[in-house]
Amino acid sequence: MxxxxxxxxxxxxxxxxxxxxxxxxxxxxxxxxxxxxxxxxxxxxxxxxxxxxxxxxxxxxxxxxxxxxxxxxxxxxxxxxxxxxxxxxxxxxxxxxxxxxxxxxxxxxxxxxxxxxxxxxxxxxxxxxxxxxxxxxxxxxxxxxxxxxxxxxxxxxxxxxxxxxxxxxxxxxxxxxxRLTIPAGANEFAINASNYRHWSKPIRAYIDDCLAGKEGPRDKNFNMRWVASLVAETHRILTRGGIFLYPSDNRPGYEHGRLRMVYECAPIAMLVEQAGGQATSGCDRLLGQRADTLHARTPLVFGSGEKVSRVCAYHDLPEEEVSALFGNRGLFRA
Ligand SMILES: O=P(O)(O)OC[C@H]1O[C@](O)(COP(=O)(O)O)[C@@H](O)[C@@H]1O
Ligand SMILES: [Mg+2]
Ligand SMILES: [Mg+2]
Missing domain, CATH: 3.30.540.10 (Fructose-1,6-Bisphosphatase, subunit A, domain 1)
Incomplete structure (x- = not known):
């Protein structure tokens, strides 16, 4: 053959x-x-x-x-x-x-x-x-x-x-x-929540608001998934939508997250964009960036466009808003 x-x-x-x-x-x-x-x-x-x-x-x-x-x-x-x-x-x-x-x-x-x-x-x-x-x-x-x-x-x-x-x-x-496209509207997020205490305030605020569900500023319930296989998370998101986050955090060695730019994040970002979604390093579009070493890491957020943009918007919130408990986070109340 x-x-x-x-x-x-x-x-x-x-x-x-x-x-x-x-x-x-x-x-x-x-x-x-x-x-x-x-x-x-x-x-x-x-x-x-x-x-x-x-x-x-x-x-x-x-x-x-x-x-x-x-x-x-x-x-x-x-x-x-x-x-x-x-x-x-x-x-x-x-x-x-x-x-x-x-x-x-x-x-x-x-x-x-x-x-x-x-x-x-x-x-x-x-x-x-x-x-x-x-x-x-x-x-x-x-x-x-x-x-x-x-x-x-x-x-x-x-x-x-x-x-x-x-x-x-x-x-x-x-x-x-x-011509596969990421379905919009799935209320699923994927993140390794055991790292919650290490995340930045905007990431915590985003996840807090998802967890608050119907009673929080998002006014709807979410489901959480974490397989710990980037391919499996990507496959689920390409098939039925949602969002994936592996942010940077304050553990030593995780200043740029865990995933590698050259052979993990860049190819996933290309697939996601080709399927009509978005991929960023938190706020900035991932495609268009470059690694400075072969095994360099980068934070990665990807999924349906509306969700990925929302994560970015949390990075623009004033300090008092990201620090506030979800109940008080005024800007995202519908
Ligand atoms: O164990 P953690 O910190 O949740 O990391 C899970 C991530 O690590 C990875 O397993 C890293 O990939 P490798 O197995 O190729 O090292 C990803 O597939 C997955 O998203
Ligand atoms: Mg890997
Ligand atoms: Mg590997």
Whole structure:
């Protein structure tokens, strides 16, 4: 089988078909391994830590090596991975630079909850790092694979979001939807609320007002979700709406949040905008910003546009308003 026989290619730009095909081939293999769970050799075993100091699990390393190998010879010149300190050259004459989070949500490997792979593609520059430390608006493609009850590829080439589902009957990724848009009006927010005491006042005020529900200034009830897999949260929001926040907070090392710009936030932001939503680093549009190091972190807020703008508006409230208890927060009372 050639790489491109793993996915229906009609909507994929010709030059990128080998790259997307290779991602789907490895995604397919990983989905089988992940589905076997404990029948496999300890996928969730801790091996040590990666360049960024995060714990590295066996599956993080397996996925990284498999993607690097499969992408060699597909037109990828520069390969940047969460699991590697520096950029690796795969194909000196390749046209593309690909950044990858080979396994996202690795705390969920052992508990049978959705995990995934996130990727971002640029036209390569001569400089390895220069190919990634640039305006995120210059991405030419972005997407993720999610390994859940269904294995799905969500991808954009800058003209809307395409959804492909892996058919377990023949292992082929088949087009399930195109021009996907984030539904408006879902009353769901996703944030790791255990960090409440570390957040800034505007983030606390925003969440306080959601929690106050019908009795608060928002005058409606909300639901909260936290899967701890960015791919799973993104998939839910692309499918039924809502908002995701991983803000900066005052824990040491979290001054810029937790998530990484190059291979997590930039590709998710491109997908979200292509689906009609918004993505910011709290207030400022994320696309258009650039990372200054390969593993740099950034706060991330994304989801349906109206909700993301509201988070930004809380940052503009005067001090007495963000400090006030929700009952007294006058400006947001309808
Ligand atoms: O454990 P926390 O602080 O809630 O962080 C959860 C976040 O960390 C991540 O798992 C980080 O990704 P990795 O598993 O690739 O390191 C995200 O998927 C998720 O949104
Ligand atoms: Mg991740
Ligand atoms: Mg990861």
């Amino acid at each position: 050639t790489e491109t026989s793993y996915i229906e290619t009609e909507h994929i730009p010709v030059a990128l078909r080998p790259v997307i095909g290779a991602l789907c081939r490895i995604g397919s293999e990983l989905s089988v391994q992940i589905a076997r769970g404990p029948l496999e050799e300890r996928l969730g075993a801790e091996l040590g830590s990666n360049a960024d100091g995060d714990t590295q699990k066996a599956l993080d390393v397996i996925a990284d090596k498999a993607f690097a190998r499969a992408l060699t010879g597909t037109g990828v010149r520069h390969y940047a991975s969460e699991e590697r300190e520096t950029v690796q050259e795969l194909d000196p004459s390749g046209r593309y630079a690909l950044a990858i989070d080979p396994l996202d949500g690795s705390s969920n490997i052992d508990v049978n909850v959705s995990i995934g792979t996130i990727f971002s593609i640029f036209e390569a520059k001569d400089g390895a790092e220069d190919s990634f430390l640039r305006d995120t608006d210059e991405q030419i493609a972005a997407g993720y694979l999610i390994y859940g009850p269904q294995t799905t590829l969500m991808v954009t080439f800058g003209d809307g979001v395409l959804q492909y589902v892996r058919d377990p009957l023949d292992g082929m990724f088949k087009l399930a939807a195109e």
